[in-house]
Amino acid sequence: xxxxxxxxxxxxxxxxxxxxxxxxxxxxxxxxxxxxxxxxxxxxxxxxxxxxxxxxxxxxxxxxxxxxxxxxxxxxxxxxxxxxxxxxxxxxxxxxxxxxxxxxxxxxxxxxxxxxxxxxxxxxxxxxxxxxxx
Amino acid sequence: xxxxxxxxxxxxxxxxxxxxxxxxxxxxxxxxxxxxxxxxxxxxxxxxxxxxxxxxxxxxxxxxxxxxxxxxxxxxxxxxxxxxxxxxxxxxxxxxxxxxxxxxxxxxxxxxxxxxxxxxxxxxxxxxxxxxxxxx
Numbered sequence: 001x002x003x004x005x006x007x008x009x010x011x012x013x014x015x016x017x018x019x020x021x022x023x024x025x026x027x028x029x030x031x032x033x034x035x036x037x038x039x040x041x042x043x044x045x046x047x048x049x050x051x052x053x054x055x056x057x058x059x060x061x062x063x064x065x066x067x068x069x070x071x072x073x074x075x076x077x078x079x080x081x082x083x084x085x086x087x088x089x090x091x092x093x094x095x096x097x098x099x100x101x102x103x104x105x106x107x108x109x110x111x112x113x114x115x116x117x118x119x120x121x122x123x124x125x126x127x128x129x130x131x132x133x134x
Numbered sequence: 135x136x137x138x139x140x141x142x143x144x145x146x147x148x149x150x151x152x153x154x155x156x157x158x159x160x161x162x163x164x165x166x167x168x169x170x171x172x173x174x175x176x177x178x179x180x181x182x183x184x185x186x187x188x189x190x191x192x193x194x195x196x197x198x199x200x201x202x203x204x205x206x207x208x209x210x211x212x213x214x215x216x217x218x219x220x221x222x223x224x225x226x227x228x229x230x231x232x233x234x235x236x237x238x239x240x241x242x243x244x245x246x247x248x249x250x251x252x253x254x255x256x257x258x259x260x261x262x263x264x265x266x267x268x269x270x
């Protein structure tokens with residue numbers, strides 16, 4: 001079931017992602033677009049989406065994009081740099097098409113330009129470590 | 135009086151009273167250590183990832199909440215917003231651990247606060263973070 005036109009719900013497995021979800025994806029492998037509809041629980045007392053929620057979303061979608069690009073390689077977030085450009089509120093749809101800036105044997109450098117209603121709300125850069133497969 | 139987890143030090147105060155802070159928490163403020171503001175939380179099932187570690191989003195949320203709160207405490211402002219945030223994940227956190235963040239102010243201007251922080255489990259450092267907050 002999908003509440004969002006053209007999107008399908010992602011099957012989340014991390015307990016904290018299930019807690020903050022649902023999240024959605026569309027498009028072909030390696031070039032997917034991800035989305036989340038802001039809920040009341042994602043917002044602070046002033047009614048705007050919490051920075052921590054936006055960074056959680058960034059971690060979630062960059063991880064999904066990395067899995068998508070590596071056939072589910074085990075990986076961990078090494079760092080994240082975030083700029084908050086504009087706020088969003090409950091009912092807003094946040095979307096992003098994460099990009100892989102560079103991939104080495106053990107590291108993947110990723111970035112994401114998050115938008116809502118066509119306006120930039122957050123930019124993220126993040127390095128991920130690929131763990132050795134068993 | 136609500137009952138706090140027993141592993142919290144004396145003087146801990148629940149700061150997760152509403153919104154996403156409450157949805158993601160509970161997070162607690164601890165007594166200051168001189169200029170250093172301290173906060174803590176106990177890792178619950180909902181905070182985990184599927185690899186058995188604390189989710190990165192939880193650590194970033196905890197840091198954002200602690201650093202925002204510190205910006206407001208230091209300036210007396212009742213509102214502030216995160217402009218930028220940067221962090222490195224140094225080690226994983228585990229279920230049931232008491233994680234503490236220590237927040238320091240690097241510089242303050244009339245409208246901005248520059249902060250740094252570290253999250254640790256006992257002596258084990260889990261995350262280093264820095265960021266810029268705008269006060270209103």
